[in-house]
Amino acid sequence: MFILADFIDSLKNLDSLFDLEEQVIRCLREMFQEIVSKYLIQLDETLVSQIPSDHTFINRQPRTINFMFGAVSFERRCYRKTDGTNYFPLDTHLKLVSRKRFSPYFKSVVSKIGQMTTMRNTADMINLASQTDISAWAVDKIVREMADIVAVEEETHDKEIVHRKKVDNLVIEGDAFEVRERGKQRVSVHHYRVYESTNAGPVNKREFIETNHLKARKQVCDYLEAHYKLSEMVVFLASDAGPGYDPISMRELVPGAKKVEYVIDRYHFIRKFEQTIGLQNPLSRKATAAIRGHNLNQLEAILDTFESQITTGKDSEKLIKLRHYLSRNWKYIKRPKDRGYKYMGKLGSVESSHRAFTYRLKKQGKSWSKEGLQAMLVLILARVNRHLNQDLSSGLRRLRELKIEVSLESIKSIRFTDLNRKTRSHHIGVKIGNITVDSSTSSPIGAMAKAYSR
Structure with a gap:
């Protein structure tokens, strides 16, 4: 490609390393935006042979998708079915949802950052890294959307058939903490932790968290039944003996265990x-x-x-x-070691493991809607259980399904000067149009859309 020589030539007038790095990043963005645009256009062309003969070609319509390397604009074919409905073969093939402008990978990055810091901070970070203009409100929508996908993937994991095992150091800990819901009401979040205790620390950890205590307990019971031979095991239980976490309630989690040792949290x-x-x-x-x-x-x-x-x-x-x-x-x-179990490590880690959740959910005057709290719990829990990357990639990855051969000739001809070229076009003005509104009509953008539609 000629782009390397052109790029090196463009560096002659740069005065500092700062300018050099800025130029490199900008050019890489523009180059890959151009390459991906051509790729999608060619992909659209390859799908023509798959269109039924009774479907009518209407026109080519533009679309823009925001990737982490920038916005990519392209045109794709529009067809009309025999029932009169229009569709875009490329959108269908890539599973692109109508009126959604963010790529799957972009949304996965937003959700990963969004479950660690505020929506506003997430928007600022994403805008800085990707040169887009996403709002905190849009971040919140993406986080909830990704939480639904992660929840589905987690259910899939739970249904997988695994080999049940017998261990000598299984521990179940439980505790709860409170967060504030909108309206200044406080809601309890119930947290359970299952792991195998060793002198070197816990292994094979699995955590469960829910605002519904019964649901959390059922998840723990189902997991234990699917993974362990409880009838042949001694199970250790630990809690602070508070309401819902007293010795009797904790023992109900493992009714079929050979023996149960309950340990109250010494702290x-x-x-x-x-x-x-x-x-x-x-x-x-x-x-x-x-x-x-x-x-x-x-x-x-x-x-x-x-x-x-x-x-x-x-x-x-x-x-x-x-x-x-x-x-x-x-x-x-008495600790397990004082009861004769020499190879058991320390218990009581559930209290400190709250931090992974409370750091994001509490302080700074934070309050949550019921849906927003549930979405955040799902994402943080997936991260704590080390499933988040896998859940997002398996739930969002679609491009691996593509089996096409795209010609490289048009890509090879891209020159550095083409990336900066401004194309001139003559406009006759807007005769008719409308403003797409994804929020309420009482919002500023909604009011403007209403004014222009008169």
Whole structure:
């Protein structure tokens, strides 16, 4: 191709490395926009032989698709069926949806960034990287669309037949956190984590998250039944013993297990004492040491000492609740290693794994619609389970289905000077037209469209 020599010649007047890099990026974009445009036009031509003879050719109509390397404009053939409906063979072949201007890969990149930062930041990053002009509102629409695709792919994974196995270190942890929905209402998000614990850390992790607790529990049960021989295994359960995560509720996840060992999360257990006794009270540190040493007599003596320090009825009520909590859960405080399971690692990682979700869903005054929250949970969960790239690529990849031979002659003839050439065309003005509106008529663009349509 002549483009390399032309490009090198264009570098003569550049003054800095900054200008050089800017020129390289711009030229590469323009070159591939031109190449892909010619490719799609030739692809459209190859489809002519597949058109039924009773379909009528109408005309060629333009279309623009935004790729990560820039916008590509091309023309494709329009045909009319015998029933009077029009269609574009190229659009059908590529599975391009009408009135959608973003490529599948472009949308996958948007969704990957969108589940890590705000929609506005995502739009700014995409616009900077691809030289497009996408809005935060459009990013939100793409994120929800991609979440639907990922959800379908995840269901496909769950239906795959796998070999059930027996392990000695299966752990199931559960906990919940709250996020704010629109209208200042708070909603609980239920989070379960299944993994095999080792001294080196958890392996074969799988996480589940839902706003519907029953649905989350069912997903966990179905996964365990499909992947493990529970009737031959000892299963370890861990939680903070809060509502919905108490020992009885957690045991219901594995009704067919050979044996169940429930372990209360030591971090939450210690925090209960710190909140009641007070962090500034020296007894708080002694209570923590007694819990870590599993010394019940010393812990009860500390509570007796604290009772003698109480001066208000409110503190007395807190102490009574703490004693009840202690009597219910003390038998669950021993770690697996203290129960004779020497090869078990530490439990209680579900609390820290909330961070992958709460970093995106909470703080900065964030609130969510029900649909938006569900979409974000689906995408983040797929990333945490390391399925996101696979789900997006398998759900969006279509070009691999193409089996054509495109002539390279027109591409070889592309010159660098052609990329910068401005074609002049004469216009007689717009006689009639309309503005496509993808938002409500009360929006600024909707109001303008309404004014021009009068």
